[in-house]
Amino acid sequence: MLIKHTIVGLNLLVIGVAGSLTAFIILNVPELAAALAGVAMVGAVLFVVGWEMPEHPIKAMREEIEYLKENVERLLEELGVLDRNPIFIPSTMSTDGKLSIIIPLTKNAELEGTGRKIPERMLVTMKNIPCLKLKPPCLKIIDELGVSEVETIGQVEDFISKTLVQHLNIVDSVKVATRTDGTIVVTLSKIKYGFSKYRGKIGFIITIVGAILAETFNRKIEFLNMEKKLEETILFFK
Amino acid sequence: MSEIVFIDKFLVRLALSVFAALIGLIVVGEKRADVYVAVFILIYFIFLALYSPLPREVEGKISLISKILLTIFIIIVAFRILEILAPTIIASILGL
Known part of the structure; x- marks a missing residue:
């Protein structure tokens, strides 16, 4: 209340x-x-x-978010994967039937040399390459919206828009387009409340968009890069 | 956090729009209270559509308010239609 x-x-x-x-x-x-x-x-x-409406301790939530964000970023930085392109696996292709984010760890052989080990539940092996496996955010909303394979790019845009604009209210509008080379271009206008301030390529919004794309296209989606033009943020996926 | 900001925006804009409609109707010299209420109800439904979906927690009770307001709106419109089609019935309902 x-x-x-x-x-x-x-x-x-x-x-x-x-x-x-x-x-x-x-x-x-x-x-x-x-x-x-x-x-x-x-x-x-x-x-x-x-x-x-349930009362949310707003300041506590902000502090918690900052704390989690900072620590996750530090861990990813320590593993050397902060700038590595994440790959989004749809639930139909995942062994446990859940959407997941995969980050290849090929350049992290030194981890074994120093005796450090990543917990097994966070590791998967794909084509003999060890990969870091992460859980994407907003799985409940994605589940609530019934995000599944669709046929048109408009339906993909609709799902992303419903999640980021209507449910989370952290973006003003969303546009999705595909290029002839297969690149998916997602344009987000006016990201609010500093949600774009993530270091590296595994930011909050990028992971939500990537997860929805993987689920709607029902195939592996790789995040390529991000561009910023005035108030617009353009995300490229393949 | 964003849900509260979202619902606060809805409430503030609804209140401002109702106020603006009130001023507008007073300026044009409207004297019928039912016209004011009908316009307020329309504004409510416009904002409800614009801000849909509201957070799940409030959806149930808001739909109850919507049903009540819709009933009031239907009664107002029905009276206006009856006033044109059968003014004697209105007179008998109101005891005139």
């Missing part, structure tokens, strides 16, 4: 209903009655939102 929303909403609702009835029946002023009816309507919506 959001206490402030609920209290303000309830007050507006009571004042609105009582005031509009008084203004209409006793005072006979339709404009005032209508204004208070509007107040009651907004108050009712505010009250319902305040009553039903």
Whole structure:
């Protein structure tokens, strides 16, 4: 419950209903009655939102996100894969039936030499190449939206837009296009709240877009690079 | 976090639009309260469509408000239609 929303909403609702009835029946002023009816309507919506929405400790969440982000980036940097192109595997091609991100570790032979080992659940071997396996973000939303193989690029754009614009509200708009060489170009305009501030190629938005592309195209998708033009961020996948 | 920002935007814009409609109708000299209420309800549904889907937590109760407002809107429109088609029925309902 959001206490402030609920209290303000309830007050507006009571004042609105009582005031509009008084203004209409006793005072006979339709404009005032209508204004208070509007107040009651907004108050009712505010009250319902305040009553039903769970309270999020916003500052704690921000701190937690920063903490997790920084530590994940440090771990990836330590493994030398921060700038490596991630590959997105759809659930139909994954051994455990879940969407996953794969990052090849071919240049990390020195890890074995120093005796350091990556936990097995994070490692898969593809064509004799050890790869780091990560879980993409927003799997619940992807599952909720029923993201699956589609036929047109418009449907792909629709899924990405629903996730980033409507559900997460961290991007203003999304455009998806394909080039003749098979490159998928995803243009995101106005990334909000600093969600683009990730080091390397395994950022939050990139992984969501990559995961949705893999699922909708039902094939492996590799992230190539990112370009920034004014307020637009252009992501290239293949 | 973003859900709260999203719902707050919806609420603020809904309130501002209702206020703007109220001022507009007062300026044009509208005296019928049902016209004001009908316009407010239309604005509510426009904003609900623009900000759809709302967070899952509030969807259920918001749909209850929508049903109530839709019923009020239907009653207002029905009265207006009856006023044209059968004014005697309106007079008998209102006891005039």
